Structures are given as C-alpha cells and as structure tokens.
Amino acid sequence: MYLIQSAFTGAFLAPSAEDGQPEWVMLLRDAVPLDDLETCAQIIEDHVDGYHKCTVVDLSQLHRPVTL
Numbered sequence: 001m002y003l004i005q006s007a008f009t010g011a012f013l014a015p016s017a018e019d020g021q022p023e024w025v026m027l028l029r030d031a032v033p034l035d036d037l038e039t040c041a042q043i044i045e046d047h048v049d050g051y052h053k054c055t056v057v058d059l060s061q062l063h064r065p066v067t068l
Helices: 035-045
Strands: 002-006 014-015 021-023 055-060
Touching: 002 035, 014 035, 021 035, 035 055
Parallel strands: none
Antiparallel strands: 002 014, 002 055, 014 021
16 A cells, blocks of 8 residues: 655645545545555656655555655
8 A cells, every 4th residue: 555745745645535536635644545556656647746756655664665
C-alpha cells in the first residue's frame, strides 16, 4: 500500500472516498492508500504540479521513501 505525499506542503494526494477522483488531503487518516506503484505514477503524472516534488511512501517500509 502506497501514499503520495507532497514535499512542498506535506499533504497527501489520494482518491476521494466519494467519487475516486484524486484530491489533496492534509490528514493521514483521510488519505486513501493506493495498491501499486503504477497507479501512483499515473496519478502523479496526471494531477501534480512540479513544485510539489512528490514522494511515494510505501506503508510497509515507513523508514524510507520509494523512488519512481
């Protein structure tokens, strides 16, 4: 399970629980994890401005970030 986090704001980019469209949320409890890195990469490509400098966080490996 993975989360996308902005290094700029600290917010998480995750699918909305209501309609599934990606949205920025500030609280970890509101961030819906993603199942695979391919989905993370596609969401980042489609929905993230470069200044966010996103990091993908592998929830099973919290001590280190995942690079795409």
